Amino acid sequence: MSTAFRSMGMSIVQIGLPSFVESIAGSLTSYGIIIGVFSVTQSIFQYPFAAVSDKLGRRKVILFGMLIYLLGTFLCFTAQDVIQLIIYRAIQGAGAYTSILQAIIGDIYKKDQHSKGMGYYSLYMNVGYFLGFVIGGYIASFLGFRSIFLISGFLICFSILFIFFVLKENNKTEMNKNPDKNMEFNMINIKILLKERQYIFSLLFNCVRWFLFGFITAYLIWVLQDDVRGFGLSEITSSYIMLAILALYVVFIFISNKLLDRYGPRKLMMVGQIIVMVFGISFFFPDFVLNLSVFLIISSCLGIGIALFDPAGNTLLLEVIEDIQPDLKGSGIGFNNAIGFFCGAVAPMIMSPIGEIDIFFPFYVVFGLMIISLIISKFLVDKKY
Structure with a gap:
């Protein structure tokens, strides 16, 4: 609750x-x-x-x-x-x-x-x-x-x-006496992981993922409600639109989880990256995208692409750490989350000033990030993933 x-x-x-x-x-x-x-x-x-x-x-x-x-x-x-x-x-x-x-x-x-x-x-x-x-x-x-x-x-x-x-304190002593040493977050473990190129690539993917999540929902709300350069929608209308986009995103998160076992994280990430790139090209034609119906269709498709990219990135990270040293999952995931959280935090601070230049500039950045991610996925990530 x-x-x-x-x-x-x-x-x-x-x-x-x-x-x-x-x-x-x-x-x-x-x-x-x-x-x-x-x-x-x-x-x-x-x-x-x-x-x-x-x-x-x-x-x-x-x-x-x-x-x-x-x-x-x-x-x-x-x-x-x-x-x-x-x-x-x-x-x-x-x-x-x-x-x-x-x-x-x-x-x-x-x-x-x-x-x-x-x-x-x-x-x-x-x-x-x-x-x-x-x-x-x-x-x-x-x-x-x-x-x-x-x-x-x-x-x-x-x-x-x-x-x-409602909450009762039960297992405080057990928590203190039985720490899981394999889940410790320390720099020695991090240095071991950072020597492996595949771990670095998986970190980069997840940084991109966190960066996108950090700004895109809030930025879409601003674009929908902005009277001057956006669509000037009311809070009620924009709330239902965001609800529909996020519901579609969750559906494809569920679908991508089902597809991961069949196709693997690398292929699924590439599909998601290509979808974002294909529909992201539309933002280079602002007169076309400033039609509300077109904007919503494109935004929904971007959400689908990111939904395929999201769990695949997490799965790749886990599989890479398993191959390097399974006991380092705690440190590897913790380091990934620490960097990712920071990327998500600074994303709106970086992208909003860019949006002041042109309302669609942040989407150009997304397009560029997907190109870089696709190149890494295609040519640098081990094909066994």
Whole structure:
């Protein structure tokens, strides 16, 4: 439930944020910074929160993180200018408790049921995220865009109450006494992995993937709602459009998972990269793409391509680490996530100023990244994958 409430609060904010930023004289660049700074502080505090929870127990630390997140959320509601909103979003991101939610699942479910627990985690996260888009559109339209942070804050309050009354601290001593040494994140293991070219290639793919995820949803919302260079849609209309695109994305994530065993990650990545490139060419003809129907079809096809690219990148990473040294999965995945989180955090800060030059320039960058990724997939990634 806490996962669903958090995801719902985040998507509620996403759909109403462009109007909020414009109301305090913000630009596309400041919009990107406001989104990015949240992810930057979240990435900085993610590991410390998780590490402290191993020593002090999940319940205390997650409640502390939620209170910081709640403080930042309500401060955002009061923001009167761009600088204040940037600072308050940084405070909001500092309450980085998502990794503890995942750790709690690991504590509750036995080892042979971890996949079941993570399945529930993903389900609640996606359901909350999708509902937030719909609810957020109506909240921003009828209650005012500033209220997106107020409603998001109330959802966090419900999460705090749920954790406080429902979650019981059980296995703190066991967590401290039985660390899995194979999952340690240390530089010695990282250096071993970085000597292997295939690991470096898989890192590059996942950096591209995180970079795309870091900006593309928020940027699409801005383009749909921008009155000057975009389509000038309302929050309600854009929320339903984003819901449809994301639903299509999730469907093809499911399909790609089914295809991975048959075709392998390398081939599936190449298919996804080619789809993004083929439809990405359209953005070089702005008069054609500025038709809303055409833009939505192309955006949906880009989502399909990225959906095929996404799980294939994760699978390639795991298979490469298995071939190098299976005991290094913890370090290899942890290093990948650390770099990926950073790429996702800086993406909106980089792409939004580019979008100030031309609304479609960020899509040209996506096209270029896919060309580079396709070349690496075709000629440098080992064909056995």
